[in-house]
Amino acid sequence: MVKLKKGDFVEVEYIGMLKEDKTIFDTTDEKKAKELQIHNSHVVYGPVAICLGEHQVIKGIDDFLIGKDTEQRYSFEVKPEDSFGRKNPKLLKIVSSTMFRKQQIQPMVGLQVNVDGILGTIRSVTGGRVVLDFNHPLSGRELIYEVTVHDVVLDKKKQLESYLRVSLGLKDLEVALENDVAQVTVSSELPKEIQEKLRKKCIALVSIQKIEFVTKEAKKEMPEDLPQEPIPKEEPVPEKA
Numbered sequence: 001m002v003k004l005k006k007g008d009f010v011e012v013e014y015i016g017m018l019k020e021d022k023t024i025f026d027t028t029d030e031k032k033a034k035e036l037q038i039h040n041s042h043v044v045y046g047p048v049a050i051c052l053g054e055h056q057v058i059k060g061i062d063d064f065l066i067g068k069d070t071e072q073r074y075s076f077e078v079k080p081e082d083s084f085g086r087k088n089p090k091l092l093k094i095v096s097s098t099m100f101r102k103q104q105i106q107p108m109v110g111l112q113v114n115v116d117g118i119l120g121t122i123r124s125v126t127g128g129r130v131v132l133d134f135n136h137p138l139s140g141r142e143l144i145y146e147v148t149v150h151d152v153v154l155d156k157k158k159q160l161e162s163y164l165r166v167s168l169g170l171k172d173l174e175v176a177l178e179n180d181v182a183q184v185t186v187s188s189e190l191p192k193e194i195q196e197k198l199r200k201k202c203i204a205l206v207s208i209q210k211i212e213f214v215t216k217e218a219k220k221e222m223p224e225d226l227p228q229e230p231i232p233k234e235e236p237v238p239e240k241a
Contacts, residue, residue, distance in 0.1 A: 001069040002152050006053035007205065009153040009162065010070065013047050014061070019077060019142040044171050049153045049162035051205055056166040058083045061145060070149050078143040087140040092123070093132045100130065112137075159206045160184070167198065182211040189215050 004010055016026035027033050030045030050056045052066055060078030068074065080086050095115075100107045107130045111122045120132040153159055157177040164173055164184060174185040182202070190198075195213050202211050 001071050004052060004065055004068050004070065004149070004152070006066055008052050009049050009159045010052060010065070011047045011049045011150040011153055012065075012147055013150070014145055014147045017144050017146075019144050022144070025138065042169070042171055044165060047150060048166065049158060050166060051159075051163055054163075054201075054205070056163070060143070061147065064145075065147070065149065068149065070151050073146070073148045075144065075146045078145060080140050080142065083143050084136040084138040084141070087135050091134040093120070093134065095130050095132055097125065097128050097130050156180070156206050156208060157182075160202060160208070160211075163202065163205065164198065167201075177208070180207075180209040182208055184211060184213050185216055186213060187216055189213075 013028045014026075015024055015029070015032075017024045024032070024036055025038065027036070027038070028045055028048055030039065033039040033045065052062060055062060058078065060076075060082035063082065064074070064076055064078075097107055100113075105111075105113065107122055107125045109122055109125060113120055113122065113132070115132065115134075118134055120134045121137055122130055123133045124131040153162070157175055160177065160182055161173070161175045164175070165171070168186075168190075170186060172187055176183045176185075190213055198213075199211050202208065
């Protein structure tokens with residue numbers, strides 16, 4: 001067993017549930033996610049390696065695991081302020097039901113809708129008024145997490161892959177690492193400021209020398225190493241008569 005500290009990469013599996021009725025809302029177990037109908041096709045299921053102290057999971061998990069042992073299973077409660085926050089009344093908006101009808105949407109309690117790029121949940125429908133809640137769906141809820149802690153991850157390539165997948169929420173990135181120089185292939189180009197932020201973080205956390213980001217299309221267009229021209233054979237010099 002190893003005692004965990006901030007900055008460690010550790011492989012974990014977890015189940016998140018509501019404290020009030022034990023309803024499971026998140027899990028790293030793909031089979032269980034499908035059974036509970038909470039499966040997300042954009043998520044990579046199975047054990048996930050996280051970097052402690054880097055906010056790759058909610059604060060309640062991050063704080064709890066520091067100082068704990070590997071190869072153990074823990075169950076603990078998480079307060080709203082350490083997970084998805086307290087309810088903010090300012091994020092409750094009253095809108096006209098006409099807005100939904102124009103888009104051929106029947107407003108119903110519990111329906112999640114996208115308004116100007118922000119996801120909201122309908123909390124009530126009264127006459128021509130609809131109350132939209134733009135708080136996180138789990139805000140204000142007390143939670144229980146069951147976390148199985150495996151071993152500390154020491155492989156730098158796996159550290160990079162896990163850190164970037166969690167940070168970017170990307171399933172299909174590829175990492176190549178040789179002599180502490182990494183090349184990360186992503187499906188679409190990342191904004192320069194995000195690249196620079198990730199570059200500094202990865203170099204510091206994983207202790208590599210350099211990291212560059214390329215897109216799959218750009219990688220395809222890179223020229224292959226040109227084959228060397230065969231050395232021409234010397235023709236024999238005819239002897240003078």
